[in-house]
Every structure is written in C-alpha cells, then in structure tokens.
Amino acid sequence: MAGSISEAVLRRLPRYYRYLNELEADHVMQISSKELAERMGLTASQIRQDINCSGGEGRQGFGYSVPKLRRHIGKVLGIQSKQNMIIIGAGNIGSAVALSDSFRTSNFYTVAIFDTDPQKIGKKIGALTVLDYKDVAAFLKRQPVHIAVLAVPFASGQSVVDRLHDLGVTAFWNFVPADLDIPDDATIVSVHLEEGLQILSYKMKESSQTF
Amino acid sequence: MAGSISEAVLRRLPRYYRYLNELEADHVMQISSKELAERMGLTASQIRQDINCSGGEGRQGFGYSVPKLRRHIGKVLGIQSKQNMIIIGAGNIGSAVALSDSFRTSNFYTVAIFDTDPQKIGKKIGALTVLDYKDVAAFLKRQPVHIAVLAVPFASGQSVVDRLHDLGVTAFWNFVPADLDIPDDATIVSVHLEEGLQILSYKMKESSQTF
DNA sequence: TAGATTGTTAATCGATTAACAATC
DNA sequence: TAGATTGTTAATCGATTAACAATC
Structure with missing residues (x-):
C-alpha cells in the first residue's frame, strides 16, 4: 500500500492525474483499466498494478470512478493542499x-x-x-x-x-x-x-x- | 554499438555530457569509470556499460579521455551541428x-x-x-x-x-x-x-x- | 445469474550490478 | 613487468506483462 511507491510508478502518477482531470472535464465518470490503457498507450495490467500499489481502488466488473481516483492520486501526490x-x-x-x-x-x-x-x-x-x-x-x-x-x-x-x-x-x-x-x-x-x-x-x- | 541505445541509457547521456563538459572546463583530461561514478552517484559498472553500448572507448589501465568521450557523446546525441x-x-x-x-x-x-x-x-x-x-x-x-x-x-x-x-x-x-x-x-x-x-x-x- | 473487470500472483523481460578475463 | 582499468559475460534485481481467481 502507501509508502511503497517506486520511482517508476511515481513518475507515471502525474500523468494519470492529468488524464483523469481531462476525463472529468469531459464528464466521463467511470473508466476501465483497458479503456484508460488505450488512451494513454500503456497496458491495462500496468495501470491496475500502478493504481493498486498507490492504494487506489476500483470496482470489479465496472472499473474505476474517475473523480474518486483523480482525488485519490491528488492526495497521494500531496497536491490537495496549498x-x-x-x-x-x-x-x-x-x-x-x-x-x-x-x-x-x-x-x-x-x-x-x-x-x-x-x-x-x-x-x-x-x-x-x-x-x-x-x-x-x-x-x-x-x-x-x-x-x-x-x-x-x-x-x-x-x-x-x-x-x-x-x-x-x-x-x-x-x-x-x-x-x-x-x-x-x-x-x-x-x-x-x-x-x-x-x-x-x-x-x-x-x-x-x-x- | 550504434542504434542499440535504450531509453534508459539515452536519458543518462546528456548528464554524462554535462559532467564531461564540467571536467573539461576544469582541465581534467582523463577519468576512470570509478572516479566518474563517485562524482555522479552511479556505479562504475553502469558507466562502462553505458559508454560501451553508445560506442565510446576507453583505455585499459588508464580510463577515458575526457575531451574525446565528451565529443563522442555529443556526436551520438547529434549536437555537434547547428x-x-x-x-x-x-x-x-x-x-x-x-x-x-x-x-x-x-x-x-x-x-x-x-x-x-x-x-x-x-x-x-x-x-x-x-x-x-x-x-x-x-x-x-x-x-x-x-x-x-x-x-x-x-x-x-x-x-x-x-x-x-x-x-x-x-x-x-x-x-x-x-x-x-x-x-x-x-x-x-x-x-x-x-x-x-x-x-x-x-x-x-x-x-x-x-x- | 452471467458478464465484465478488478486485484493479485506468476512469468517474462530488461536493466543494473558483479565478476573477471583481456590489455594498456 | 606489475598495476590498473577497461570491455564483456554472467548473475541479480526490479519492473512490466500475462494469467486467472475473486467479486461486483
């Protein structure tokens, strides 16, 4: 869980955050690792691994809540506070x-x-x-x-x-x-x-x- | 040799170039992978691997010629021409x-x-x-x-x-x-x-x- | 329930480090 | 020559991908 984020994963987190922001701005409320992988040019497997080791959570059968995941990554990065x-x-x-x-x-x-x-x-x-x-x-x-x-x-x-x-x-x-x-x-x-x-x-x- | 430089190595080349430039400015003409590793916070092994797969050459028993290696990496990066x-x-x-x-x-x-x-x-x-x-x-x-x-x-x-x-x-x-x-x-x-x-x-x- | 998709374990791949023979 | 250090092969480590059981 927290505390175990590698450099490799950390460097991708801001990019996830950016994509989730864009999705949220487009009123996309939910996304699967497969769909996000296609948009970002990554594998769905890597996205699930990254989210998991960052402490993020999805819902089996449905995918991830865009605003929830965005907020979560923002919190992991520490950018919720000024x-x-x-x-x-x-x-x-x-x-x-x-x-x-x-x-x-x-x-x-x-x-x-x-x-x-x-x-x-x-x-x-x-x-x-x-x-x-x-x-x-x-x-x-x-x-x-x-x-x-x-x-x-x-x-x-x-x-x-x-x-x-x-x-x-x-x-x-x-x-x-x-x-x-x-x-x-x-x-x-x-x-x-x-x-x-x-x-x-x-x-x-x-x-x-x-x- | 050339053509086989991985992303990981490529991302380090500009940093080597910068260090070699600084060394040259300080009139250091020759350096071993060990000494460079200490300065850059890398392992000597990695430096030798990186230089080798970029086509750079040293001299056994002595180390690398700073200006020669700097020029070589500059050429690999393609920054010798305007x-x-x-x-x-x-x-x-x-x-x-x-x-x-x-x-x-x-x-x-x-x-x-x-x-x-x-x-x-x-x-x-x-x-x-x-x-x-x-x-x-x-x-x-x-x-x-x-x-x-x-x-x-x-x-x-x-x-x-x-x-x-x-x-x-x-x-x-x-x-x-x-x-x-x-x-x-x-x-x-x-x-x-x-x-x-x-x-x-x-x-x-x-x-x-x-x- | 059935279908979909996550969470997670196992397999693969690539990058880094260690070791050492070659050689200046 | 002897000492030092490269060039390179082998071993290790970590990161990515694949697979699949768990579950919504």
Missing part, C-alpha cells in the same frame, strides 16, 4: 514560472520572487514585486514557504541552496543546469531543459535513419 | 526559451518566434521580433528549421502540431501540458513542468514522514 513557493532569480525562467498560472491549478502558489540585481529589484512581474535576495531570511520568518524555485545562474546555484537550507527550506525545484548537493533532510527535483533538447536531437537522427 | 528552432507562442515559456542563451551552447538556435495575438506580433523579444503565425508557412519555405518549440495554450497544441507537420516540421519540443499526437515520421519530446512539481510534492511528504 503550497507556497518562492522563486530565487528573476531572469527568464524565474519570470516565466512567476507569470505562469498553470501551477496554481495544482495548488502551487508563488508568494515572492527574489534577485540580487539592483536593476531587477523593485520591478513588477505580474502581481509580484521583485524583492532583494538579502531580505530572504526576514521573509521566511514572516511567511510559511514550502518550496524554493532555483532560477539563478550556474555559479550561484549551490550557494543559494546552502543558504536557503540554513534558513529552513527543505524542498527545491531546480532549474540550474547542475546537480546540486542537498542535505539528507531536503528534497530536490531538477528540470534540466537542455537535456530534453539533446534527447530530441538524438531521436531526430534515429527516426531519419529509418528511411 | 539546429534551428522556431518557437510557436510568445507567452511566458516561449519568451523564456527565446531569451535563454543556454541552448545555444548545445548548438540549438532560435531563428523565429510566432504568435497569433496582434498585441504580441511585432514586439521585440531579445533580438527577435514576434512574427504572425499566419506567415509560418512562408517562413519555413525560406529558412531551414529543424525543431518547433510548442509554447501555445492547451487548446491550440494539437492543431499547431498538425499544421506544422503538414508544412514539413518533424521534430517538436513540447511545453503544452498534453500528450499530443504525432505521425510516425515525427518526433516529440515533452516537458511537463507541473509533473515535476507534483513529484516534488510527493517526495516532500515522504521525507517528512521519516522523522
């Missing part, structure tokens, strides 16, 4: 994350954005004003923050993690193109955009060789 | 990709950015001017484009892929939060940002339960 994020770095990526409202639908709220550049401090990004990174400690004392988004240059990545962890932040969403070291009590998920592009590049070669 | 990208959608993400210069270091060049919004058409984003998406067909006739970056709203994702594929584009870097359908001769790599955030959310819960 989470506050601060963004460090008001460059291209930091700004894009700040301006995006698509994370709010998963209950992630950006509450502040910081930078060290005097040119950027005080500037408006959407509803937020860029704050001075010097004041991050004071800010963290005032307001609960669950996640720090790292959108700083390569050279500052590690020092920002170290500093924020000292200040009590234990979850990081990292856009810095480096594998940052974090203490055991912290969690980091890295988005290495250029890696995706390089994988695409490989696959382009591959598929063109087929002809 | 690739032109066009961005569809001049919103937050489209703009961030356009403004980022970090992709240029992997030889990916943004040559144009398109939108349908009259408010955005004509606006400057870095060195580029936002073009009218209506003119994308004419543009593709004039200039070779290897990759289209999809940064449009959810509702337009599929129609943009369909249209661009009709116009001859076969590689897509997708930021639309949907699994878009592509023909067999095309390739797509999707970046589902909110999925990473949801995975982080799960891991935060997990690690806090440890205490």
